[in-house]
Amino acid sequence: MKLTIFDLIGPNCVTYTDGLKVYDLIHPELQRGRAVELDFTNVRVIVSLFLNAAIGRLMQDVPTGELNRLLTISNLPPGGFETLKRVIENSDDFYHHPQVREALDRILAEHAAEV
């Protein structure tokens, strides 16, 4: 399956809701073990919220090995790859390393305890 993001979303991939549109299309394909290509040709802007929904959520139940094997992402605009890498790192922490999130949450708990 090849998905042209410009055709589906337009030049500006900004919102979480837009990201979910992509997720809803590709998640079943990946779960069936089918290859997916996301082509970002003509996309100008990608916001991390969009990528969190479209790609970050995949890490909840699609093994990383399968994602590396099946999912191809091409023609990202400048800055897009860096954002994508950070989204993937965050999602990895969120789904597979809860101690990272717990450490962040401890900042809040510690400061509240001082009151």
Add this chain to the structure above:
Amino acid sequence: MIHRDSGKDYPAPVKLALRAGINYCQPQMVKMASSNKSMVRIFIPTISEGPASYNKLFALWHQVKGVGRRFLFDFSQCAFLAQNGVAFIGGLIRTIEQRGGEVALDWGTLRSEIKMNLAQNGFLSVFQGGMGPWEGNSIPYRQDSELNKDGLVEYLADRWLGRDWVHLSDGLRYALAARVCEIYVNAFEHSDSRVGVFSCGQHYPRLRMVRLTAVDFGVGIPCNVRGFARNQSIHASSAMKWAFQRGTTTRPGSSGGGVGLDLLKELVRLNGGALQVFSHEGYAVLLSQSERYEERNKNFEGTMVTISLRCDQKHYRLTSERDDKPLF
């Protein structure tokens, strides 16, 4: 990663002369000849950049919150109105209207140079009609009652970053627009602002700075973080600090978040600019060498973000970024 090409070093930015402890003008009751109804006259003060000016803006918010429902905004004591003031006052008017109140603007009290600037940035055309905005040193006044992503990208990438005040490659320009878009999206998703988001920017040639301010009148970052943590005793400064860490989000069930500001922070650091965020009683400021999170006594119910970039001769671009490592 942002790369800064060689260029001339730029001297330290000129500080605007600000005075603490200014006496805020007290509101006065006035009777309007045309309507024969009493209005509260609110004196708009001089607003530039810096904590004292933000305090004055937040004092305005308290004035209109506390007294009456019909206001006359008087500019006779305003000698300068920076972009933060324009965005804030626009939002304040819409907030009062949203609560069922009324605001009249006493245009006759405006100094000619301020009136010209308000015409140039489009504020006048929104509230009075007539001409504007046009290109000059202004980044137009903008009201977003709902998220218009294409309009917003055009505003940020073309009207602000596309004016060549800061020399950015096209790629970096859109990449930065994406990061700042995230501030707006967060405002719409998390702030519960009933009037939306208000923006205005200004290029200051003598200071060699370009500034953009966005403000909402919503629940604010500290409140969102406290709600998320189910702990109302969290300090505003701690909540702000937490919210600015990579990987934090208050969106329930989200697969991580909070990655959007990194590139913006990186540019601010390289460029020697500043990122300031006021949110209720919380304050965060990011400078080239430091980050600070503070509690503030003067506050308002909302979040106000100001991004300041120095207009230097350097050229900023993204370095090549794709590698051959597996993505996941």
